[in-house]
Amino acid sequence: QVQLRESGGGLVQAGDSLRLSCAASGDRDISHAMAWFRQAPGDVREFVAKISWNGGNTYYLDSVKGRFTISRDNAKNTMYLQMNRLKPEDTAVYFCAAVRGYDAGPSAAEYNYWGQGTQVTVSS
Numbered sequence: 383q384v385q386l387r388e389s390g391g392g393l394v395q396a397g398d399s400l401r402l403s404c405a406a407s408g409d410r411d412i413s414h415a416m417a418w419f420r421q422a423p424g425d426v427r428e429f430v431a432k433i434s435w436n437g438g439n440t441y442y443l444d445s446v447k448g449r450f451t452i453s454r455d456n457a458k459n460t461m462y463l464q465m466n467r468l469k470p471e472d473t474a475v476y477f478c479a480a481v482r483g484y485d486a487g488p489s490a491a492e493y494n495y496w497g498q499g500t501q502v503t504v505s506s
Contacts, residue, residue: 384409384495386478391500394468398504402463404478404497415486416461417493418452420474420502427477429488431463439485446472468504475499 390402404416417432431442431452440452449468454461461478479493486492 384414384480386480386495386497388476388478388497388500391476391502393503393505396469396504396506398468399464399466400468400502402465402476402478402500402502404461404463406459406461406480413482413484414480414495415483416454416478416480417486417488418461418463418476418478419490420472420476421499422474425474427490428474429490430476432486432488433461434485435483441488443488465502468502470504470506473502473504475501 384406385408387405394400413435415434418430419427420430421427429443431450433440433452433454437454449466451464477499478497480495481493
């Protein structure tokens with residue numbers, strides 16, 4: 383079992399930056415692919431970015447490319463999402479997810495561990 387806990391959300395203005403963190407615990411095997419998803423009110427959960435277990439492979443939603451950066455520090459069992467030049471349409475609850483294995487795809491169905499989410503609100 384893996385427990386995930388997100389932090390770092392908040393209320394910011396358009397153009398500002400935030401860094402989300404996802405702390406993993408419970409499973410000493412670090413070979414988990416991880417990802418960030420987000421869900422706005424009334425919308426389905428949307429893939430944002432993913433990273434392979436060693437950080438070698440990353441992949442982003444087109445609308446966040448060049449603004450968001452996913453990374454991980456396996457020594458700290460923590461994944462990050464650096465979000466720059468935030469836009470009002472980035473407003474959502476952001477969730478981190480994990481699945482055992484080197485890498486995974488952008489589908490939420492592939493991930494079996496989820497955090498509780500952290501709210502990001504971007505005002506115009």
